[in-house]
Amino acid sequence: MSFVSQFKAQAGEKTRDLRHRQFIRTALRGYETARDKRKGAFQSWESARQAAAETKWEAINHLDEHLVALTRQLEARGTKVHWASTGAQAREIIAQILRDKQARCIIKSKAMTSEEIHLNDALEKEGFTVVESDLGEFIVQLRHETPYHIVFPSMHLTRGEIRELFQRELGDAPSDTPEDLTMVARRVMRQKYITADVGFTGANFAIAETGMISITENEGNSRLTAALPKTMVTLIGIEKVLPRFADLALFLPMLATAGAGQPMTCYNTMYSGPRQPGEADGPEEWHVVLLDNRRTELLADTEQRDALHCIRCGACLNVCPIFRNVGGHTYGTTYSGPVGAVITPHLRGLQEWKHLSNASSLCGVCTEACPVKIDLHHHLLQNRRNASASQPAFLEKLAYKIFGIVANEPAFWSLAKKLGWLTQPLHDAVKGSALDPARAWTKTRDLPPMPRETFKDWWRKRMKAE
Amino acid sequence: MKKAETILNERDNILGRIREALKASAPLPGSHGGSHEHTPAGPPASHAREWLPAVGTSAAEQFELFARNAADLKADFQLLASREELKAALIKLRDAGKWQRIASHGGELTDFAGKSLGLPVTLTDRGYDVQEMEQCDAGITECDALIAQTGSVAVTSRSAGGRALSVLPPHHVVIARRDQLVADLPAAFARLQEKYAPDFPSMISFITGPSRTGDIERILVLGAHGPKKLTILCI
Amino acid sequence: MTVTLFIPCFVDALYPRAGISMVEILERLGHTVICPEAIACCGQPPFNSGYWDEARTIARPVLESLKAAEAVVIGSGSCGAMVKKFYPELFANTDHAELAKQVSARTWEFSDFLVNKLGATDLGATFPHKVTFHDGCHGLRELGIQKQPRALLASVRGLELVEMGEVSCCGFGGTFAAKFPMISTAMGEVKCAAAAETNAEYIVSSDSSCLMHIQGLLSRQGKPTKTISLAEVLNHK
Known part of the structure; x- marks a missing residue:
């Protein structure tokens, strides 16, 4: 079945599932209320958005300089920087690190880049044990599913479903309260941080000025992943750079507000190297893998270059009426929602994925929600134009x-x-x-x-x- | 040898593609069909203070704001007048949590805490046994800054006994000095930069409340993987 | 003032009452109204589907016939956005680029024209009903039209406006409604539910295309809520 027929079939199924639609809508309406409250606390959310957009513009339009500065400083403090043009190269680089370390178990904190390159499958095929430590990721991993949402991976599941899952897979689920279920995962994970050979993380920002990787999370799993295993590996898309350390003062609260309606995410952590002389702990080795995977193709499209400004906050998914009604899995992509519909045709082929750009009423609520002002719904129009120009549908034309x-x-x-x-x-x-x-x-x-x-x-x- | 070559080439390949792509310039944000709303004179984010949530001007207002934010985050914040009060607060925490063992690091305030508590201590300064730290009831650290705007505590691997101490034990107790309170995030970043640049600790973390998750039906649960409790004692 | 009124194709064919009301309102305010015969459609359907050459074929004569217009008033937020916002983009780097910009600058959506150009909010209308207002997305987000229709409704005698709890797209989206009917319908259901919660008798909108979608769902489901264009409400005695 083609991707478009699959999409239509799934969309049909999900829109008929009224319980699901209501469940997702209620959750995302809750998000919206919290976000509006946090946005309201800003003295000027609109000026902050404009500044964030300009800062990302500066970062992306001088990407080469920033990446050179970033890597020079990371390397100066003993970090090994790897460059991967493709997902396959990134997988091989990471697998080779694990082989060199004779690793068996790898503990991961949430990383959409790793979903993008299907890292877990590749590592598991080689016999490594891969454990997702973020609660939502852990849940979908147990279900052999992809994340439903880039920020809330398990938001489609009820507590009852999660309890059943834990009972079946872990033999441990005292009740169906979120509290008890969370504590089950906490118990499972604690020893894994200590015994895993390698800790793997994604990243939210890379700071060119100071040579740092910044990771945003609520649970503390990423902190532990970056603290205890002897080897640390971080996979990051090349577009995640910010020019200056101080830029985080703007981006961290904006990411939290737009992404989850929080004033600040619980842990915002900047890493500038492996354990340094005189420090108590931390990995002996840190490998940072910079991933292109067709991002440079998007960079070459000046009209849509700003799609690389995306900070993966998920705000556009949260407000999107399409996402709310068809759900995350229907897209069949790593990045779903409006931003997924914009970038997937660039990352995986325009003709195969143009239907995501067509499946929109162009209402523009995504563009309004984007904290870095990506012109999302107009990019959907441009994708439609590009698709029709290169391969018109005869009858429609x-x-x-x-x-x-x-x-x-x-x-x-x-x-x-x-x-x-x-x-x-x-x-x-x-x-x-x-x-x-x-x-x-x-x-x-x-x-x-x-x-x-x-x-x-x-x-x-x-x-x-x- | 071959591998090193490949890696070198990919670096050049990627940078080459980037440079090629950047030969054509992209429009400035906000230029699509609309006006350019704001033209900052300097790095855009340098004006962040004007747009982020207001913080008030006096120290008293800012302590009050920090306390309010901490309460929202379900963190316990105590502003203490003296060493005696600090000692009493620590003992109260010890007794309430039935602490048997704590983890900490060397420092003027943490040493005082250790002495006040009179419990066995796992110190991280010269390396430590992870399983032993995992068994500790609390991790006691100092910090670099408290941020009124967000209720955050900034710690680093140098100021707070490494990377794990502030997240592995189930209760994180931060002891801060009053002069460590800064008004907002830009001030916190400036302070860190002044204090450390260019030789930054390998980890800097802004801790905003105890560890949390909303992954199950978006219902808040504290202590997902990190501490279930966060106490900030400020003298 | 001579007002060139652009009545969108579906208003012409399906909702003439909306167009007639606009003419009557503008004339009552003392303006001369002309409706160029040559204009049928703004070209939005092919534009939104990605067929920009075909869109230009339709839009070019529209631009030509608006060349000398003192003020262009468009009876829909969606078509208004097309002329005001997307024509300059559609005609960028063509012979019509400059004209597209000029026409864009002289183009107004109907409610925006009344409130911000003519400064008229009280049109002497009476409409003794409880209503809710649906913001068409193009008018709302491309043209920033939100306060204008509310200012107009506030002056209508007997009218009670109740806002919906959720501002959302009605799911129409032009050809989207036919290409992805299941998603479009689901979105429309959310809209209808939000409107039902207000207990309004009428859903009012500046966009007859949105109302066509909403009314289509309401009628099929046998719901009593009715839809009516803003112009008809403002022209009601």
């Missing part, structure tokens, strides 16, 4: 050509309206049936009756009368 001829000639336009009015009784006979040419509409919606006298009829009559 023809239909618009005919429509153009009709619309441009008042006599044809009048005739078309007249025909519509005359054929209306015929349409009523087949309405909603398989013969109905407007079935896509009439299956769930009525069409308005066509009036005998159109506006232009009235106008012409009036002109004549004068």
Whole structure:
């Protein structure tokens, strides 16, 4: 089945699941209320957005300089920096580190880049044990699922479902309270931090000025992952750079506010090297893997370059009426929601993934929510244009050509309206049936009756009368 | 040898592609169909203070704000007048939590805490046994700054006994001095930069409340992986 | 003032009452209204579907016929956004680039024109009903129209406006409604539920296309809530 048929089938299934729709909508409405409260606490959220957008613009439009500065400083403090053009290269670099270390168990904190390159599958195939430590990621890992949402991986599951899962997979679930279930995961994970050979993390920002990687999290799993195992590996997309250390003073609260409606995420941690002389703990070795994976192709598209400004906060997913109704898994992509619909065609092929850009009413609520002002819904329009220009759908193009001829000639336009009015009784006979040419509409919606006298009829009559 | 070459090439390949792409310039943000709302004179984020949540001007207001934020975050904040009060607060925590053993690091305030508590201490300064720290009832650290704007505590691997001490034990107790309170995030970053640059500790962490998760039905649970409790004692 | 009124294709064909009300309101305010015969559609359907050449074919004569207009008033937020915001983009780097910018600068959405250009909010209307207002997304987010219709409704005698708890897209989205009917319908259901919670008799909007979608769902589900264009409310005695 093609990606578009899969998408339509899944979307059909999810939109029929009223319980699911209600569950997701309630959760995301809760988010919206919290976010609005936090946004309101800013003296000027709009100025902050503009500044964040400009800062990311500066970062991305001088990306080479920032990456050179970043790596020079990371390396100066003993960090090993690796560059990967593709997902396959990144997987091989990481697997080789594990082989060199004769590692068996790797503990991971949440990283969408690792989902993007399907790291877990590759490592498990080589016989490594991979443990996701973020609670939501741990839950979806136990279910052999991909994350439902880039920030809230398990938001589609009820406590009852999670309890059943823990009972089945861990034999441990005293009750279905979130508190008890969280404590189950805490117990499982504690020893893993201590015994794992390698700790793996993603990253939220990389600071060029000071040579730091910044990680944002609530649970403390990433802190522990970066503290206890002897070897640490961090995978980061090249677009995550910020020019200056002080830029974090703006980006950390904005990420928290836009992403989760929090004033600050619980732990915002900047790492500038492995354990340094005189320090009590920390990894002996730190490997930072910089991932391109077609980001440079998006960079070359000046019209949509700002999609690389994305800080993966998830705000656009949270407010998107499409996401709320079809859910995260329907997209079939690592990055879902509006930003996923914008970038997936660049990362994985325009023709195969253009349907995500078509599956939008272009309402623009995503663009309004984006803390770095990415022009998301206009990029959907541009993807549609690029897709139609390079591979037009014959019938659709023809239909618009005919429509153009009709619309441009008042006599044809009048005739078309007249025909519509005359054929209306015929349409009523087949309405909603398989013969109905407007079935896509009439299956769930009525069409308005066509009036005998159109506006232009009235106008012409009036002109004549004068 | 071959591997080293590959890695070198990918670096050059990626930087090459970036430089090629950047030959064409992209429009400034906000230029699409609309006006450019704001033109900062300097790095955009340097004006952050004007846009972030207001913090008040006096120290008293800022302590009050910190206390309010800490309460929202479900952290315990105590502003103490003297060493005697600090000692009493620590003993109260010890008794309430039935502490048997604590983990800490060398420092003027943490040493005082250790002496006040009279419990066996796992010190991290010269390396430590992780299993032993995991068994401790509390981790007691100093810090670099308290941030009124967000109720955050800034710690580093140098000021707070390494990376694990502030997250592994189930109760993190921070002892701070009053002059460590800064108004807002820009001030905190400036202070860290002044204190450490260019030789930064390998870890800097802004801790904002005890460890938490909302991964199950978005219901807040404290102590997901890190401390279930965070106490900030300020003298 | 001579106002060139652009009545969108679906208003012309399906909702003539909305267009007629706009003419009557503008004339009552003392302005001369003209409706160019050559204009049928703004070209948004092919534009939104990615067929920009075809969109330009439709939009070019529109631009030409608006060349000399003193003020262009468009009876829909969505088509208003097309002319005001997207024409300059559609015609960028073409012979019509400059004209597109000029026309854009002289173009107004109907409610915006009444409030911000003419300074008229009280049109002497009476509409003794409880209503809620639906913001069409294009008008709201491309043109920033939110206060204008509310200012107009506030002056309507007997009218009680109750806001919906959730500002959301109605799910119409042009061809999206036909290409992804299941998603479009689900979004429309959310909208209808939000409107139902207000207990309003009418859902009012500046965008007849949104109302077509909302009314289509309401009628099919046998719901009593009715839809009506803002212009008809403002023209009601």
